[in-house]
Amino acid sequence: xxxxxxxxxxxxxxxxQSMTLLCAQDMNHEYMYWYRQDxxxxxxxxxxxxxxxxxxxxxxxxxxxxxxxKKQNFLLGLESAAPSxxxxxxxxxSYPTRGGELFFGEGSRLTVL
Amino acid sequence: xxxxxxxxQSLIVQKGGISIINCAYENTAFDYFPWYQQxxxxxxxxxxxxxxxxxxxxxxxxxxxxNKSAKQFSLHIMDSQPGDSATYFCAASGRGSTLGRLYFGRxxxxxxxx
Numbered sequence: 131x132x133x134x135x136x137x138x139x140x141x142x143x144x145x146x147q148s149m150t151l152l153c154a155q156d157m158n159h160e161y162m163y164w165y166r167q168d169x170x171x172x173x174x175x176x177x178x179x180x181x182x183x184x185x186x187x188x189x190x191x192x193x194x195x196x197x198x199x200k201k202q203n204f205l206l207g208l209e210s211a212a213p214s215x216x217x218x219x220x221x222x223x224s225y226p227t228r229g230g231e232l233f234f235g236e237g238s239r240l241t242v243l
Numbered sequence: 244x245x246x247x248x249x250x251x252q253s254l255i256v257q258k259g260g261i262s263i264i265n266c267a268y269e270n271t272a273f274d275y276f277p278w279y280q281q282x283x284x285x286x287x288x289x290x291x292x293x294x295x296x297x298x299x300x301x302x303x304x305x306x307x308x309x310n311k312s313a314k315q316f317s318l319h320i321m322d323s324q325p326g327d328s329a330t331y332f333c334a335a336s337g338r339g340s341t342l343g344r345l346y347f348g349r350x351x352x353x354x355x356x357x
Binding site: 134166170171172174175178182188220222231232234235237243 | 249252275279284285286287288289292315344345347348349350
């Protein structure tokens, strides 16, 4: 049972380049989330999805887009990367009935030069 | 506006000592308060959680104390061990338009010296 899998684990981009982070979960969870983690800032919610085909903005959505075409996948896109988007990105998923119990992936470290 | 405030930012404890991390919140709609533990290079994982109908929850060496009137909750790690060295996040969520959305504190980096 893989849980939540994120790809890639590491990526270096130049300013202005685009990329997509992929999150896949095999727990049949309805809810999926993308967080970013920066030193001293904790975990901040970028976007989330409460079901296939639905997405919503979190606390820090600017510069990111997401899609949830399949229940098991949640994609995070950067259309034009900026140095401020250098961070560690975490995907998570949960059952809607379990409230706040999130299952996290191992993270994707992104550096924008 | 930070929904959940966590302190201290870092904590150093000797092996066998008690580690205490505190969190405070303002939103009275919050009704679920989990703590997450994160080891370097890994994603956070649920450690223990509490709902406001109880004042304390204990699981092994980990205890959450909850003070509803003060809107504060804390994590106590008894007999702290070097293997407990990690970053700890408190969080809160509540009933509303989006079930399951968690608001995290900024984290506490715990180091337990052998």
